[in-house]
Amino acid sequence: MKITAARVIVCSPGRNFVTLLIETDQGVTGIGDATLNGRELSVASYLADHVIPNLIGRDPRNSEDMWQFLYRGAYWRRGPVTMSAISAVDTALWDIKAKLAGMPLYQLLGGKSRERVLVYGHANGNTLEETVDAVGQYIDMGYKAIRAQSGIPGIAKAYGVARGTLYYEPADAALPTETVWDTPKYLRFVPKLFERLRETYGDEPELLHDVHHRLTPNEAAQLGKSLEPYRLFWMEDATPAENQQAFRLIRERTTTPLAVGEIFNTIWDCKELIENQLIDYIRTTVLRAGGITHLRRIADFAALYQVRTGSHGATDLSPVTMGAALHFDTWVPNFGIQEYMRHSEETDAVFPHDYRFEAGHLYCGESPGHGVTIDEKLAAKYPYKPAQLPIARLEDGTLWNW
Missing domain, CATH: 3.30.390.10 (Enolase-like, N-terminal domain)
Incomplete structure (x- = not known):
């Protein structure tokens, strides 16, 4: 062949x-x-x-x-x-x-370790009240786990706040748009958000939050400590991980679970994080880490240290990756959770797939392969449009981590 x-x-x-x-x-x-x-x-x-x-x-x-x-x-x-x-x-x-x-692909990997895959959705709003309402809407849709992001008083264009409802796409212009960041305002606001969410919805829904690499290790430790009363499922990308040992300072000062890895490319990017048990969830993806072949090695290595998977699943991954990821998630023994940001109707039409959402979980399909195809004729009707991710600057103009 x-x-x-x-x-x-x-x-x-x-x-x-x-x-x-x-x-x-x-x-x-x-x-x-x-x-x-x-x-x-x-x-x-x-x-x-x-x-x-x-x-x-x-x-x-x-x-x-x-x-x-x-x-x-x-x-x-x-x-x-x-x-x-x-x-x-x-x-x-x-x-x-x-x-x-x-x-189906999961059978080649070793068969099912579970019948369904727990996923989390993205609830957000321009204000605390809007975010609280958005979390309720996701609960009504059947989600058991929800990531909460909110606009922050005094900060324009906070990370994770969608321009519309349900669908979130940060790449918004041919050249990067500029946003402004203020760490003290953020650190004061976020605990208030999760306090309100627990007061409103109780202890049952799993709540997640993405810091998006904005904090120093000490600042991240402060945030993790302040969020402990609200029992987060995880605090994601608390600080840049080029220096993997930066997570040691965070780990030593808070019991809030830590997740990182959506931008990692190989096992070497997370080797120290995993073997020193500095994280709880590894978020590396089928797409970014060399496919299923290499992600299997990362997951098996993580399992030795009781680190679970929590793969990235935003709209910058096509349904092809989501389909493959769900087969991987269905098999992988040390699964934790799968991010599931819904694609637009146009995207779903171009990439027909057999996975489905039900009661807070995704189910991979049973058709041979990973269950996703592409309609090339329909795809041709949507030509490439230049679009880049935003950048962030501090209020004094210093370039910061977006």
Whole structure:
């Protein structure tokens, strides 16, 4: 069996996506997601110019060797562009192999460890009151776990607050828009938000919060300590993790669970965090960490230290990644939770899929492969639109972590 062709499909049904489609001489095809928010065309070029020529003629069943070829053979290892491209290839190859076996993908990974996958949604509002109401709306939709983000008095365009309802897409302009950040205002406000949420909805719903790399380790420790009475499921991306030992200071000062890793590319980005038990959840994704092949290694390593998975699942991951992630989540023994930010109707139409939401959980489909396809004719009606993520500055103009 040989790969005979592969092509990159770039489309924008509500936001930009990059999809790799691989064809074989037996008529079996597979697709993988290669979307890198704000840098989509870089991955598209990497695939078309450097990766696809190396795929033609190879046996798609040898996914491990292909992974090693694209990672070790490139010499310039790691990084979001390279690893997103490798992820697309790896996901497409697993899709092909599962189709050849006539099985849903989770069966090839080892079968089910659970019947359904706990997911969390994104509730947000411009004010505390709006966010409290939004959390209630998610509870009414059946969610058992909800991430809460709110506008902050005195801060314009706070992170995580959508421009509309239900769907959130931060990439909003061809050139980055600028936002302003103020840490003291944020630290004073957030505990009040979660105090109100617990007063309103009680102890049962799981509540999550994303700091989005805005704090120093000491500031993050302060926030985690102040949130302990409200029993968060996790505090996400509390501080940048380039220095993995930065999480030691946070861990030593608060019992609030810590999650990080959506921008990690390989196991090396989280090695110290996991082996020193500095986090509770690893958020690395099928797309960003080299596909299912490499994410399995990260999850197995994490299991040795009782760290659970909590993969990123925002709208900058196409339904292709969500489908593959749900098969992975259904199998992985040390599963924790899966982020589920709903896609727009336009996106769902371009990427037909067989996973479904029910009572706060997602269920992966039973069709062979990962259960997601692409309607290329419909995709062609949504051409690429330049869009970058915002940036953040402190009130004095200093560039900060967005």
